Amino acid sequence: MGGDNKTVKITDILTFHCSDGTRNTIFVQVHTDEGLVGVGEPYTIGPDEGILALLESIKPWFVGQDPSRIEWLLRRARNSMRFPQGPVGWSALSGIDHALWDIAGKAAGLPVYMLLGGRFRDRVRVYHGVQGRSPEELAENGLALIEEGYTALKTSPYGPEWRSLLWNEVLREAARRLEALRTAVGEDIDVGVDVHATLMEPVRAEQLTAALAPYRPMFVEEPVRPEHFPSFARLRERLQVPLATGENLYGLAQFVTLIDAQGVDIIQPDLCSCGGILEAKKIAAVAEANYVTVAPHNPLGLLSTAVSVHLAASIPNFVILEYHGDHARTKARFVDDPWKPVDGYMPLPTKPGLGMELDLDTIAESPPIAWDRGFPQYPDGSAGFI
């Protein structure tokens, strides 16, 4: 019945918990009896231990199974967990998804994108994150990146102490920052702005976006908290800047609901938490049917960059990929080959599978730390969004 030529079987799922000193990283390896090993990276959603424990407890669901049955294995796990997963569950499954695609590519002797409908483009455009305490420092850092060949950047609208300022001061500072960056890099560089879901009131997001619009941002990202889709639909009708969001959404259903609400111009799934490559392909298909483009969220970099590049290579509505100088990060020593962009584009990998391997020795020498995202406050001592 239902034939497969070979019966490769999963023999083990290993997790690796390590740190570059600033934040923790989780890697997943799926081992097979044929010797093929696939690697993946769940989002360090926090708490990391939740993901490690979940992976350990669902491992028996995968061991002994055929790794080429990617959709079946992931659907079976989700169905068995029954309740809609949050970030911990979706990140764990995303890591397994990556590893299964890596195995599939290695088994075929092809880069993963060749198993996703093939190569739609020859290289993958990236934007580089840029920061600066002052407008001048931001401009200087932006210019340095342009000189490295990047054609697109993304920045925060805020200065470091924005939560202690009055709102009108925040607006003025945001405009000064983007003006400085725009003036430094010129008219032809794309510059995205990431509000990072720090605002709750849509009208504040409108005011902030209006203050930035004269400097023509490529998009405004997560202008408000992610939960209430009608706010996004309303904002999209009113903003003069393309609306990007999605890093806080998991699984096909949430993206469908947002897209059906006409609440987004550019969708930004994170392949380490949205459910993985297979889920992202489905999300991209829904987006395509609604004239929405895809700009994957990718702050983790490295293996996260790799899976994102394979998706980007294969889908027609990809627009740009987040990038944070993977090759120069401390974290880069966790992998054998931190890919480097050329002229602001990531070349497509040609090795079988994802094309990136773990350096297990370095990982073993880099134990996890206690980390959190911080606890910002407003002047009255109430908790701020981060």
Place this chain on the structure above:
Amino acid sequence: MPNRGCRESRPWTRGSGPEGRDRHRDGEEVKITNISTFVVDGGGRNIIFVKTETDEGVVGWGESFSVGPDLAVAATIEYLKDWLVGEDPRNIERLWALMYQGLRFPPGSVGLASISGIEHTLWDISARALGVPVYKLLGGRVRDRVRVYQSCGGATPAEAVDHALALIGTYGYTALKMSPYPPDMNLRPWNQVLREGPRFLEAVRRAVGDGVDIGLDAHAKVFEPARALELAQAVAPFAPFFFEEPIRPENIREMALLRRRMPVPLATGEALYAKFEFNDLLQAQAADIIQPDVCVCGGLMEMRKVAAIAEGHDVMVAPHNPMGPVAGAVNVHFAAATTNFLVLEYKPHDTGRWRELVKEPWVPVDGYLDIPAGPGWGLEVNEAALDRYSYSPWRRGDPRRPDNSPAFI
């Protein structure tokens, strides 16, 4: 016009395609060298086979829907061939866009049937080059076998019962489909259609019991939504599996209203093209079950996208599949890999002309098809037989109403 208008192929010469075609070829070895079409009279209607050849010797097969006129599809494939020769057939999404975007205007039935048939060949080649079944390129197998249904009918309820029992006896079907109408429905008073049509379903339901699902295909013959609702209500007591194309396919808002009012699950989609039309249908909450046809919706990748959109809207997919053996094979791979697949329309090619067109027919057992283990589709087309029954002109028919106005077919 020759019988198989596009069978003859022109040799590809370098330089006939767009400039820069050979950029960024690193690591790639396969190139399309030719695409040919075989329009074969399957017995009353043509089957349009598409064959793509490569410089590696790997050959892929596909099938275009015989939307009619079939020679227009063959001519379109011949036209598109020049855009694809020299390209790597494994870059399926890219080549699809090259055709779809290159045509600029939304392609419609002839264009999308042509694109679909070509697209199938690319999957067959991609999988054969790796020596794996196509479903392995779609995220793998989510099931072990594929449930199928066949249509049954007769001039009287007794004949329909005989046919249903014969099909179940031969193939073990657990699902069937029939018409909700009595013969000559266009010539009868509507109340007679409402009275006589359900008797066919009633008779088959009594004969097969509750253990067989029975879909009904209204085939978009009813123009008025209120009449469709009356008919759905009339058949509801006999628990149909679904009620297909209750009204014409164009007006999605009326389809959505009908779904809200109909007492049986609403299935539709064979007359919709590409992801955009299905997306509109699904966003309008206008169907319980969608029925894309992989030979005209745009191909396997397009149907996978349609299925993803449907999955996000909690809708199942029951592919429309009245075409030939390659179409059946493509659908089996879709079904093997797609979580929200429900059931596949199927007609075994184990008798008559259809039997000659393949080396080994796929025959349902216990109402299910096995999932093939061979490379590509796992189906071998009997190319030598395709010459035996060349193109014949056909037409779907010409039903009239009592006032001689054209009815829907």
